[in-house]
Amino acid sequence: MAELDTPSGMRDFLPEVMQLREYAIETIKGVFRQWGFLPLETPAMERWETLAGKYGEEGEKLIYHGFNSGNLGDEPLYFSRKERPELALRYDLTVPLARVMAMYGHKLAKPFKRYQVQPVWRGDRPGAGRFREFVQCDVDVIGSTSLLVEAELIAATHEILTRLGFPDFKIRLNHRQVLRGMIETVGLDPSQESTVLTAIDKLDKLPPEKVRRELEAKGIPTAAAQELLRIVTLHPAHPDWPNFVTQLSQSPSGQHGLAQLTEILALLQAYGLPAAHYALDLSLARGLDYYTGAIFETIIPTAQVGSVGGGG
CATH class of the missing domain: 3.30.930.10 (Bira Bifunctional Protein; Domain 2)
Structure with a gap:
């Protein structure tokens, strides 16, 4: 019926x-x-x-x-x-x-x-x-405007999931100004930021090749799309990380965002959050237009969904 x-x-x-x-x-x-x-x-x-x-x-x-x-x-x-x-x-x-x-x-x-x-x-x-x-x-x-706000929200999320009995979860962190700096370093115009972030935000649902094709279909040159998809795979332990930081420092936005991320990570360490439960992730974009600073998203691998929470 x-x-x-x-x-x-x-x-x-x-x-x-x-x-x-x-x-x-x-x-x-x-x-x-x-x-x-x-x-x-x-x-x-x-x-x-x-x-x-x-x-x-x-x-x-x-x-x-x-x-x-x-x-x-x-x-x-x-x-x-x-x-x-x-x-x-x-x-x-x-x-x-x-x-x-x-x-x-x-x-x-x-x-x-x-x-x-x-x-x-x-x-x-x-x-x-x-x-x-x-x-x-x-x-x-x-x-x-204190970065303690971001650290507090992440710490509260960590406490909730721990109390609810989830042993395996990860809080991914990034910063909108870092993403803006990435866009600038590959030679794209700031007006293309929303287009780029909307596509990158789909990387947890689509393979990189499909995201690249979407970027190209929306007018992003192939070389820039490929470089963006390479950058978002980097992390502090990657051999190319120092080069990325040097490039990002040429963008005031990127430099500012990375400095704030570094401070937030230090605050989370001071709060005593286990390092296994949070990590910097340059592929995190969060598609909503109102984000301007730090952004974060929580995934639980056993939940078999894209994310269980996020913000910024």
């Missing part, structure tokens, strides 16, 4: 599974509170103009639009693709937080540390382990 199916990419949770989900969510909230974060909730729907233009071209395509049918009269509900929607389901919890700060920021002490655990919606074609409706467990800090 197809009429009884849930919409594609959405799920029911029966009691046995819900007990596990509630245990996990309460554990996560407990760690957030321990690190000094305060709770926040926002509506499932936002005004379309609040969400529009915040996620980049790829993300924009995945937003569910909503219309207030009470304002449409008695005519059949037909919509043009060009018709501007009134409302949209939230794509994530970060842009709604920005809207909250614009409205109420003057009332909140800074730095404002908040956590938010609510569902979000993305209208894509979900692969294995991914869904159109899912719960985000989100934390953000507003009003501080």
Whole structure:
């Protein structure tokens, strides 16, 4: 009976599974509170103009639009693709937080540390382990530029996964300014940054050859695409790393980003995080347009999904 199916990419949770989900969510909230974060909730729907233009071209395509049918009269509900929607389901919890700060920021002490655990919606074609409706467990800090913020968020993530009993996980780190420096060193124009990052962000899902072809199809010269794909495989123990650092130092953006990454790694060591649980990864891009500094993403090999969390 197809009429009884849930919409594609959405799920029911029966009691046995819900007990596990509630245990996990309460554990996560407990760690957030321990690190000094305060709770926040926002509506499932936002005004379309609040969400529009915040996620980049790829993300924009995945937003569910909503219309207030009470304002449409008695005519059949037909919509043009060009018709501007009134409302949209939230794509994530970060842009709604920005809207909250614009409205109420003057009332909140800074730095404002908040956590938010609510569902979000993305209208894509979900692969294995991914869904159109899912719960985000989100934390953000507003009003501080200290790199302790990044280290604290990563340390809190580490504590959550440890408490939930995951022995094998890795937090990947990179920096948007390092990526910008890489783009500059291969001779590309800054206007091509979004194109490059959108493609590189797919390296955990697609083989490098397909990513190279996508870059070329979007106007990136073959030599530059090949060099970018070579660079993102480098790490501090690689023989070519010193040459990469020398090249990157010619870009103010790249030099700044690498210095901040170095400081964050030192802070994680000071927090006592096991080195096996975090690593620098130049292939990490995170496709959303609002990232400007350090970025990070968590993978659990046994989970058989691309990532279980990320931010920046």
